[in-house]
Amino acid sequence: MIPPTDSDLLPGLGQRVKLLRARRGMTRRILSEEAGVSERHLANLESGTGNISVLVLANVATALDCSLAELLGDETTASPEWLMIRRLLHGREPHELTEAYHALSDLFGTAGAAQNRRHRIALVGLRGAGKSTLGQMAAAELGVPFIELRSEITRLAGCAPVEIQALYGSNAYRRYEREALEETLLTHDACVIATAGGLVGDTATFDLLLHTCFTVWLQADPEDHFNRVLAQGDQRMMPGNRNGVDDIRLTLESRASFYAKADCAFNTSGKTLEEAFAGLMTLLREQTRDAVI
Template sequence: MEQMHADSAAGDAGHDGPTDADPRNQVLQALGERVRQLRARRGLTRRGLAVSAEVSERHLANLEYGTGNVSILVLHQIAQALQCSMAELLGDVTTSSAEWLLIRELLEGRSEDDLRRVRVAAGELLGTAPSGDQHRHSRIALIGLRGAGKSTLAKMLADDLGVPFIELNREIETLAGCSVREIYDLYGVSGYRRYERRALEETVQIYADVVIATPGGIVSDPATFNELLSHCTTVWVRAQPEEHMSRVIAQGDTRPMAANPEAMEDLRRILAGREEFYAKSDHVLDTSGQTLEQSFARLKSLVAT
């Protein structure tokens, strides 16, 4: 910790750092943006990442804004806290083999629609495509941020269809033998993600007909999200950030605003960081400005198609 603070102080006080016109400054800014994107995708506040990585919040802020040099040690700690490789943190995970380089060259510059078709085709080739599971249409999973109404709507849909309702966080707690909060405290984010993947796999194996309410961060782990997309019909339950926050508070949880005055900005950043992943769902249900009855009627029509 002393070395990290020393590095930060040196970066702040030194006069040999890159200027705005220096190409090195662009590298630092690109790195900072990458850290912000990864942090948002994993649903971490800057304070939370700083604590997890054992880096000062001021040092992390300097890194994210591209205003200070950073040591390899600090980058390693941040990569560990974000559950990614150093290569991914630096934005070049595709340099590990000749095949990666050739695949990257084929895909570079392609549209999102082209990339989606390639992903589905690769799934067909590797046996993980959605069409490979005949029960996919009868397993319905609701995804999205907390406060969108996933659990309530999922329970209503399960009752209406006469099938089991599974709240994945409850299954995770059963597997771990403790609460979600205790899982984070004992095993960290990576431990929670391992339980999340196992809970989803077991749910898919046990149930051919089910409605699942998933945790908001399930899209943060590509392997788990691929599993979900392959075996479940997914519905992104979305709402405006203000509605997300107001619904959480209405449920009696005032911690987001009380503990963090920048909670709304963090929420917007998390949503922006995950939006591309949520958008991979089969259907989108926008509950903004809708009554529960209106949202449920729309949900039923979506999954009936």
């Protein structure tokens, strides 16, 4: 095996850091603070020009809540069993990996949690896709509670998600997010849940959502995401800011394979609110005929 050179190792490392950061919804400033690494150093690392020390890289991995092996591009080398599983799954087609995932879920007892999952509808996707607006309308139409997961996180923590991140870090926010979801699942047998866009950043929480709810990926074009968030008053989204659209595009790229695990997808771009709502309800009725609809 030919060892990687700086010409492909550093750019690849930088891209993985950037994608992991985007997947978890962390700004470079937040990652800088949690990893104890300057923003300039992180910028060099993400651009593929920074030759970073192993100790600093380990701090970055900790802040991103991933293993150093994952950051370096390796999957796992924890045990002989993991290596054999890797060998068995390596090179398989996506549909084969899906079958393997479901088989393992059945083996380890997660299937039971899915028995009534179609009574709970969870909307996933990036901010600006319409989760809150369409979720409230769908819940009213179905006569079930609407749960805004970010509001539940705020209630549990006693402060807004942005304050949780600033005061305690992103890992603390993920713990509150998990607790909010678990409490929602315990309290409501039927409901519509609007999740935060970065929920996929914690694979364990996302896996719980997939196994206990009927999930819909609300999609939109990057420009629509940008304009809708801008209309919500987010000052980070300035009119004509191409970097903002590019950031959204990168975040979508980093999360798309996770969002795609949802039971189905619905694109809200190019539709009026009424058209999007009608289309979503038609999709839900087709997909959950034996549930709450």
